[in-house]
Amino acid sequence: MRKHMGRTACLIISMLLLLSGCGGEGSTGASEEFFAMDTYMRITVYGDDAEEMAEEAKDEIERIEALLSITGESEIAVINAEGEGDVSDETRGVLERAIEIGKLTEGAFDITIYPVVDAWGFFSGDYRVPDEEEIGELISHTGIENISISDDNSVTFAQQGMGIDLGGIGKGYAGQRVHDLLADYGVSSALMELGGNVCLLGAKPDGSLWRVGIMSPFDDSERIGVIEAEDVSIVTSGGYQRYFMEDGVVYHHIIDPSTGFPADNGLASVTVVCSDGLLADALSTALFVMGEDGACSFWKENGGFEMLLVTDDERIIVSSGVADFFQPEDGYITEVVSR
Amino acid sequence: MKLYLKSWFWVIFFALVCCCCFVIYLLPKGGNGYVGVYQNGELICSFDEEELNEDRELVIEYMGGTNTISISEGSVSITQASCPDGDCVRHGPLEPxxxxxxxxxxxxxxxxxxxxxxxxxxxxxxxxK
Structure with a gap:
């Protein structure tokens, strides 16, 4: 009789275990969806206290936005308005990284391009095509060499009419900060979707790799493929993300700092995979500006990231470190670039 | 012989339980697809398949700004926006x-x-973006 009861108990436990697995994920997540940093964001946290952690993540992003935004009373907005200002250690750190990446990319990433982007109307939404004379005048007030940061965190511009925009790294930095914050709290699985920037904390709750689709720059209802990854940021930049048309010509938002006009170097989009979210964000813009040859040379000369380039003629070029983790959609053929 | 039959009984029983779990796993976990309209993260209205077949226009207001949502021939798009960039209008119809x-x-x-x-x-x- 006792033996029979034991068997029945085993069976009931087995059934419960099986039924508990029927939910698919095996772990529930909590999401926060909100507008911040001029985009739409969703943060999903898995594990214990997921709801509280997702709220913490949202608060952290709003805190960073208040620090780095070009609007409101942020430290950056004050510097742009006054031509100088004091910054916190955190803002100083972000500015120094931006300047460092600007030097590394030989100006392809340039936070001082702000007045030129503003003239095109990409901040206000009042789009217009500035003439070459205006662009020439504005571009003479750019260049990271014209920013000075003193030991007491005072930032000054060498010329009048300058401005800085951290939009090219703000979301990447925010994603990385949230990643690190959640990791410090002991969260082992989270997905941050910050307006097209994807930041992954750990692997999925079931231990498998996250599957991140890469948007097609040619059709907004299609993807060019999927990257499987864990604990990295995956950032895509492309002219298709924000643009306007005038007299039948498309003008997109990624301005080439060397010309002041939308970058037109043969690339439709650039995806960067990197464990440093800020670097991923900055490089996705910089490589887009460099074009195919420049981006491939830069990747060969510098380590620490992987890339996926989509050319205007619909070729996909992937760096060797991510090639095995990229599954292209049917119809796309990839070329692998190796060091 | 009695023990032999009993063992088979449990094997079949266990197999049936596994089948049931598999069927439960495959069952839909909600209703059909629908279009949700969210303002500041809050769902303010939704349209199921039947409602998407009724052509109409809705004006959604937010802090003095407006968007006109148009439902036409089963698809949803924004046809007017008070904002200067008009990115939402240029997006065109929403696609599953x-x-x-x-x-x-x-x-x-x-x-x-x-x-x-x-x-x-x-x-x-x-x-x-």
Whole structure:
């Protein structure tokens, strides 16, 4: 009789275990969806206290936005308005990284391009095509060499009419900060979707790799493929993300700092995979500006990231470190670039 | 012989339980797909398949700004926006599996939700600026 009861108990436990697995994920997540940093964001946290952690993540992003935004009373907005200002250690750190990446990319990433982007109307939404004379005048007030940061965190511009925009790294930095914050709290699985920037904390709750689709720059209802990854940021930049048309010509938002006009170097989009979210964000813009040859040379000369380039003629070029983790959609053929 | 039969009984019983679990797993976990309209992260209205077949226009207000949502021949689009960039109008009709329609100035998101569909990706990089 006792033996029979034991068997029945085993069976009931087995059934419960099986039924508990029927939910698919095996772990529930909590999401926060909100507008911040001029985009739409969703943060999903898995594990214990997921709801509280997702709220913490949202608060952290709003805190960073208040620090780095070009609007409101942020430290950056004050510097742009006054031509100088004091910054916190955190803002100083972000500015120094931006300047460092600007030097590394030989100006392809340039936070001082702000007045030129503003003239095109990409901040206000009042789009217009500035003439070459205006662009020439504005571009003479750019260049990271014209920013000075003193030991007491005072930032000054060498010329009048300058401005800085951290939009090219703000979301990447925010994603990385949230990643690190959640990791410090002991969260082992989270997905941050910050307006097209994807930041992954750990692997999925079931231990498998996250599957991140890469948007097609040619059709907004299609993807060019999927990257499987864990604990990295995956950032895509492309002219298709924000643009306007005038007299039948498309003008997109990624301005080439060397010309002041939308970058037109043969690339439709650039995806960067990197464990440093800020670097991923900055490089996705910089490589887009460099074009195919420049981006491939830069990747060969510098380590620490992987890339996926989509050319205007619909070729996909992937760096060797991510090639095995990229599954292209049917119809796309990839070329692998190796060091 | 009695023990032999009993063992088979349990094996069959266990197999049946596994089958039941598999069927439960495959069952849809919600209703059909629908279009959700969110303002500042809150669902303010939704349209199921039947409602999408009734052509109409809706004006959504937010802090003095407006968006006109048009439902025509089963598809949803924004046909007018008070904001200067008009990105949401240029997006065109919402497509299942496509990018959501987003109006940043008016904090409006229109997206297709299909809880019965298991998407093959967890996120999409580059879908929104």
């Amino acid at each position: 599996g496509g990018t959501p329609i987003i109006c940043l100035p008016n904090r409006l998101v229109i997206k297709y939700i299909d809880e019965t569909k298991n998407d093959d990706v967890d996120a999409v990089s580059g879908d929104v």
